[in-house]
Amino acid sequence: MKGNVIVGQSGGPTAAINATLSGVIRGAKKAIADGAVEKIYGMRNGIEGFMQERLVDLDATFASLSDLSLLEATPAAALGSCRKKLPAPELGNETYEKIFSLFEKYNIRYFFYIGGNDSMDTVAKLTQYAKMIGHELRAVGVPKTIDNDLAATDHTPGFGSAAKYIATTISEILCDTAVYQIPAVTIVEIMGRDAGWLTTAAALPSLHGKGVDYIYLPEVPFSVDAFIEDVKKALARHPNVTIAVSEGIRDKDGNYISASGAKDNFGHVQLTGAGRVLEALVRDRIGCKVRSIEISLMQRCAAHLASLTDIQESVQTGEAAVNFALLGRVGTMVCIKRYEGEKYETYFEALDVASIANAVRSVPLEYINEEHNGVTQACIDYLAPLIIGELPIIYKNGMPLHFYFD
Numbered sequence: 050m051k052g053n054v055i056v057g058q059s060g061g062p063t064a065a066i067n068a069t070l071s072g073v074i075r076g077a078k079k080a081i082a083d084g085a086v087e088k089i090y091g092m093r094n095g096i097e098g099f100m101q102e103r104l105v106d107l108d109a110t111f112a113s114l115s116d117l118s119l120l121e122a123t124p125a126a127a128l129g130s131c132r133k134k135l136p137a138p139e140l141g142n143e144t145y146e147k148i149f150s151l152f153e154k155y156n157i158r159y160f161f162y163i164g165g166n167d168s169m170d171t172v173a174k175l176t177q178y179a180k181m182i183g184h185e186l187r188a189v190g191v192p193k194t195i196d197n198d199l200a201a202t203d204h205t206p207g208f209g210s211a212a213k214y215i216a217t218t219i220s221e222i223l224c225d226t227a228v229y230q231i232p233a234v235t236i237v238e239i240m241g242r243d244a245g246w247l248t249t250a251a252a253l254p255s256l257h258g259k260g261v262d263y264i265y266l267p268e269v270p271f272s273v274d275a276f277i278e279d280v281k282k283a284l285a286r287h288p289n290v291t292i293a294v295s296e297g298i299r300d301k302d303g304n305y306i307s308a309s310g311a312k313d314n315f316g317h318v319q320l321t322g323a324g325r326v327l328e329a330l331v332r333d334r335i336g337c338k339v340r341s342i343e344i345s346l347m348q349r350c351a352a353h354l355a356s357l358t359d360i361q362e363s364v365q366t367g368e369a370a371v372n373f374a375l376l377g378r379v380g381t382m383v384c385i386k387r388y389e390g391e392k393y394e395t396y397f398e399a400l401d402v403a404s405i406a407n408a409v410r411s412v413p414l415e416y417i418n419e420e421h422n423g424v425t426q427a428c429i430d431y432l433a434p435l436i437i438g439e440l441p442i443i444y445k446n447g448m449p450l451h452f453y454f455d
Contacts, residue, residue, distance in 0.1 A: 050185060051085060052158025054371075056107070057092030057099060058126035058193075059133075059164035059171065063207030064214075064352045065363040066193045067452070068121040069163050070128065072367020073191065074107050075114065077159075085375055090155060093454075095131035096162070096171055100147055104155070105454060121360055122440055123451040124352035135171055138178040145178045152186060159187050159374050163367075165194035165205075169382055169406035176380035176402065187374045190382035190402045191367055195349045197246035200408040201400050202384040206366050207349070208246065209359030209435035214351040215239060216253035216436060218344060219293065223259055226289045233338040234280060234290045234331050238324030240348060241295035243267060245412050247348065251293030252424045253432060262290050267297035268411045269421040271306060276327065277334050279422055284337065296323050353449055357438025362395065373399040393434035 054077045058066055070091075080086035091110075093103035105128070111117050120127060136144055151157070160175065162168050172190040179186040192199050195211035219237065226235050239248040245266030254260050262283040265271055283290040299305045307323040324341030331339040362385060370383045381399035388394045416428035443450045 050158055050187070051087065053088040053090060053156045054080070054086050054159040054161065055090040055092060055099070055104075055155070055157045056128075056161040056163065057095045058128045058130050059095040059162060059168040060130060060194070061165070061349060062125035062130060063193055063195050063349050064124045064210040064355045065207040065359050066125070066163055067123045067127050068360045068363035069191055069193055069206050069367040071117040071121045072364035072369075073161050073163070073371055074111055074117060074367075075364065076368040076371025078108065078114070080371060080375060081108065086159065087156070090157070091128045094129040095133065095164075095168075096135070096148070097131040097133040098129065099151065100144075102151065110454070119443065119450060120452045121364060122352055122355070122442060122449070124350040127452055127454060132167065133171075134167060135174045138174050138181060145175075148175070149178070149182070149184060149186075152184070158185060159189075159371070161189055161191050161367075161370055161374070163191040163193050165192070165196065165199060166407050166409070169199070169402050172382070173380065173403040173406045179379075187377065187379045189370045189374045189378065189399070190405070191370045192382060192384070193363075195247060196241060196244055198244035198410050199382075200405045200410045201382070202410075203387040203395065204385060204435060206359065206363035206385075209356040209362070210351070210354070211240075211247055211348045212250035212253070212432060213356045213359075213436035214348050214354045215247060215250040215344065217354055218347075219251045219261060219291070220254040220257070220259075222342070223254060223261070223291055226291055230288050231338060232284055232288045233340075234284070234292065234335075236292045236294060236324045236327050236331070236339070236341040237261075238294055238296055238322065238341060238343045240344070241267060242297040243409050243411070245295040245297070248293050248295040249412060249416065249424050249428050250432060250436075252429055253436065256429065256433065261293050263292045263422040264424055265292070265294045265298050265422060266412055266417060267295050267299055268414070269417055270301040271298040272301070273330060275422075277330065280331060280335060284335070292327075294323050294327060298323050352440070352451075353442055355440045356436045357440050358435060360440050361438075366397065369397040369399075393437075
């Protein structure tokens with residue numbers, strides 16, 4: 050089916066989402082050479098920008114494949130992002146009529162959306178509406194999320210780089226906090242509302258012999274009393290206690306420890322900071338020196354610490370998405386699968402996006418210790434290959450160079 054390609058980025062950015070964009074462009078350029086594709090468009094600010102006809106000619110922008118190397122080393126979403134939730138196809142005719150009229154105007158036949166759960170929801174809805182009206186759109190979801198919480202895939206592009214940054218930062222914090230003999234507790238809050246994958250990366254410094262004292266994840270109930278007892282036990286062993294905690298930890302009733310009561314556009318509860326809540330608890334109940342650190346945006350935009358494995362797989366995921374679309378695998382998401390065996394090797398599958406959208410892939414219980422305050426060796430073995438390798442960074446005047454659209 051001959052037509053044009055359009056690709057967009059949506060949701061929270063990562064250090065690898067532009068590498069996935071590069072992969073889509075690389076795949077689409079091959080399709081142009083083969084005569085299956087005529088033009089490659091980029092959506093500025095996702096589906097929201099597309100509805101405003103804010104497009105960019107990606108084939109012209111990246112006239113040479115070598116130009117894509119800088120894009121692959123650039124953090125965040127170069128095309129811009131959005132958090133627009135589409136209505137149900139049967140209820141939002143006006144929205145879909147607008148979108149599909151633009152598909153016709155620009156002869157769009159191949160649609161690629163790089164994002165997480167909400168982005169996969171968009172792909173699923175566009176596919177459903179296309180089937181309702183008999184349109185030939187081939188929509189494919191291209192995964193990204195540092196949260197690693199998309200179902201059906203072994204891991205998501207962007208997670209490995211975020212995990213590498215977290216592991217490195219935790220290792221450096223452990224060095225810094227070890228210099229004094231004054232009893233002190235350092236609580237590091239890591240992103241992860243419903244899945245604690247990012248926080249599990251705090252266990253990786255143990256590969257070098259020294260790790261955090263405790264890790265708390267949202268997959269298991271958090272007990273304030275048990276937490277205080279854990280801290281007391283750790284302080285009895287040594288003066289410098291370091292703890293990693295997911296932002297989304299919740300009690301036995303499912304209530305977030307740091308819930309504010311406010312909600313975002315997708316109905317997600319806004320969190321105010323689990324680290325600060327636990328810092329106050331330690332100060333009030335134990336009385337020792339205590340600080341909380343929120344890594345926040347750095348864990349998703351630290352391209353200078355990107356995992357080479359992650360970047361390479363991100364490019365390959367984008368290329369695989371184009372290949373699956375050309376084969377007619379519509380309404381799917383590209384999934385990374387890991388071969389069994391000691392050597393780390395992966396391959397790709399295209400699976401039904403409707404069954405993946407809005408589902409949350411949690412850290413399995415076999416990756417969490419019996420005390421619910423740490424992770425198992427199986428978890429560390431799963432994580433370790435994902436952070437291997439360093440991306441060559443291009444510097445100018447002592448600063449990394451990044452790509453920007455005009």
